[in-house]
Amino acid sequence: MENTIKVERAILSLTQDDLAKKIGVSRQTINSIEANRYVPSTVLALKLSDVFDKPVNDFFKLSEDD
Amino acid sequence: MGKQNYIECERKGLERLINFRLPAYFNKVGLLIAGLSIAAMFYRAFALEGDTEWLKLVLQKTLLIGMLLMSVARDKDEDELVVKLRMQSYTYAFIAGVIYALVMPLVDYGVSNALKPEGEAFHDLGDFQVLLFILMVQLLCFNALKRMR
Incomplete structure (x- = not known):
């Protein structure tokens, strides 16, 4: 799974900490998601979708090995 | 109770069981219990005389309880x-x-x-x-x- 959360976050001028507070997780979790070390749950993905005001498919993409 | 309510009730019960964690302060409580147990183990081994095998067994249990509390407590x-x-x-x-x-x-x-x-x-x-x-x-x-x- 690949994502463009870092880009979406930059567009909204949010820090990792800001985004983490908005969706109720720790900053380290946002860092792990951005680094593709962790694939979030559907609930978290939908919360991110709410913050970015975009469908989940716009910032999460399946990679070839998925 | 309807079938739907029964399923909902069972699901909630299962979720409560899965999400069971102790509050975060139990981390410190557990650490304190484990620390005191280890200190008491050293005290028993080097300073106490006589038959204190019962104390050793009690301290082993309290050490395990302390570590279990740390293990089950929520993170900050x-x-x-x-x-x-x-x-x-x-x-x-x-x-x-x-x-x-x-x-x-x-x-x-x-x-x-x-x-x-x-x-x-x-x-x-x-x-x-x-x-x-x-x-x-x-x-x-x-x-x-x-x-x-």
């Missing part, structure tokens, strides 16, 4: 990644515990008999040793995984 900033890491650490601890329980008696026996011609007889590990090892591995793995996240 608990989220779904931390829950996943905790589950991962339990998996590692379980596997390591089983291997330890299988291998360690053989190592003990082998080393003991290699060093002395008439070494110790073969004996299995006690429950305290295995549980202590499992809890130690779980806590260490959990903290290591959290640092690496």
Whole structure:
């Protein structure tokens, strides 16, 4: 799974900490998601979708090995 | 109760069971209990005289309780990644515990008999040793995984 959360976050001028507070997780979790070390749950993905005001498919993409 | 309500009730019960954690301050409570138990173990071993085997058994239990509290307590900033890491650490601890329980008696026996011609007889590990090892591995793995996240 690949994502463009870092880009979406930059567009909204949010820090990792800001985004983490908005969706109720720790900053380290946002860092792990951005680094593709962790694939979030559907609930978290939908919360991110709410913050970015975009469908989940716009910032999460399946990679070839998925 | 309708079928739908029954299913809903059962699902909620299961979720409560799955999401069971103690409040975060139990981390400190557990650490305090474990720390005091270890200190008391040293005190019993080097300063107390007489038959204090009962105290040793009590302190072993309190040490395990303290570590269990630390293991089950919520993290300061608990989220779904931390829950996943905790589950991962339990998996590692379980596997390591089983291997330890299988291998360690053989190592003990082998080393003991290699060093002395008439070494110790073969004996299995006690429950305290295995549980202590499992809890130690779980806590260490959990903290290591959290640092690496």
